[in-house]
Amino acid sequence: MSLLRVDKICRQFGGLAANTDVSFSLEEGEILGLIGPNGAGKSTLFSIIAGALPPTSGQVWFEGKNITGLDAAACCAAGIGRTFQVVRSFESMTVLENVTVGAYNRAKSTKAAQKLAMETLEWTGLAPQAHRLAVELTPPEKRRLEVTRALATKPRLLLLDEVMTGLTPTEAQAGVELVRAIRQKGITVLMVEHVMEIVMPLVDRAVVLNFGKVLTEGKPTEVIKNPEVIKAYLGDRYAQGH
Numbered sequence: 001m002s003l004l005r006v007d008k009i010c011r012q013f014g015g016l017a018a019n020t021d022v023s024f025s026l027e028e029g030e031i032l033g034l035i036g037p038n039g040a041g042k043s044t045l046f047s048i049i050a051g052a053l054p055p056t057s058g059q060v061w062f063e064g065k066n067i068t069g070l071d072a073a074a075c076c077a078a079g080i081g082r083t084f085q086v087v088r089s090f091e092s093m094t095v096l097e098n099v100t101v102g103a104y105n106r107a108k109s110t111k112a113a114q115k116l117a118m119e120t121l122e123w124t125g126l127a128p129q130a131h132r133l134a135v136e137l138t139p140p141e142k143r144r145l146e147v148t149r150a151l152a153t154k155p156r157l158l159l160l161d162e163v164m165t166g167l168t169p170t171e172a173q174a175g176v177e178l179v180r181a182i183r184q185k186g187i188t189v190l191m192v193e194h195v196m197e198i199v200m201p202l203v204d205r206a207v208v209l210n211f212g213k214v215l216t217e218g219k220p221t222e223v224i225k226n227p228e229v230i231k232a233y234l235g236d237r238y239a240q241g242h
């Protein structure tokens, strides 16, 4: 049984079809990349899987249960954690407080939530910043804070929305190592990422969206050679280099 199954998802915004008949599965322990040009419908699909947006039609199955229509809190409780494309830290709170907000989804008391938050910060390497205000963090630290807060909800599936965007190659490499460590802990990862040089060596499989539809899916090495993917997204320059 797949951990996640997205089945014929459609989402309309007025006359605009952001997702049309999107279907794919995600196996336990996989890292799956969701790629495609701007406006292809990636964030919309993330929001539908995470319960932030209902689909117009179609279904989302998680651990064999139909979770279509559950709200974001229920999806989080079910084991789906997410980050946002635009970083949403609580700027006037400390790093520890930010992560404690996530930990409350699992912990029954403030003390237990703070303990879980601190353990998660230690894991992601942000513990030395625990008592700083979120506003004081550098952009890569803020992205790491987002991931830490999502991890503190103890997800089985983590949705990462462009967490490497805007990072230097060294910072992105640290991000890649964090994603690998997350999988090592048994957490399945679905990630949206634009930087192909980062995402392709990292993912087991990639699903390519274009104009809201699945263009193709497969192993990264196959996907980047697909002429339709090159035309729609990668461009000839990337293809020639690989």
Ligand SMILES: Nc1ncnc2c1ncn2[C@@H]1O[C@H](COP(=O)(O)OP(=O)(O)OP(=O)(O)O)[C@@H](O)[C@H]1O
Pocket: 013, 016, 017, 018, 036, 037, 038, 039, 040, 041, 042, 043, 044, 045, 085
């Ligand atoms: N709340 C909304 N209301 C109206 N249209 C929307 C809304 N959210 C997304 N759209 C439209 O749906 C389409 C898909 O957008 P979406 O953000 O899902 O794409 P994306 O692949 O994540 O793009 P990007 O890579 O730029 O983040 C776009 O045309 C967008 O303008």
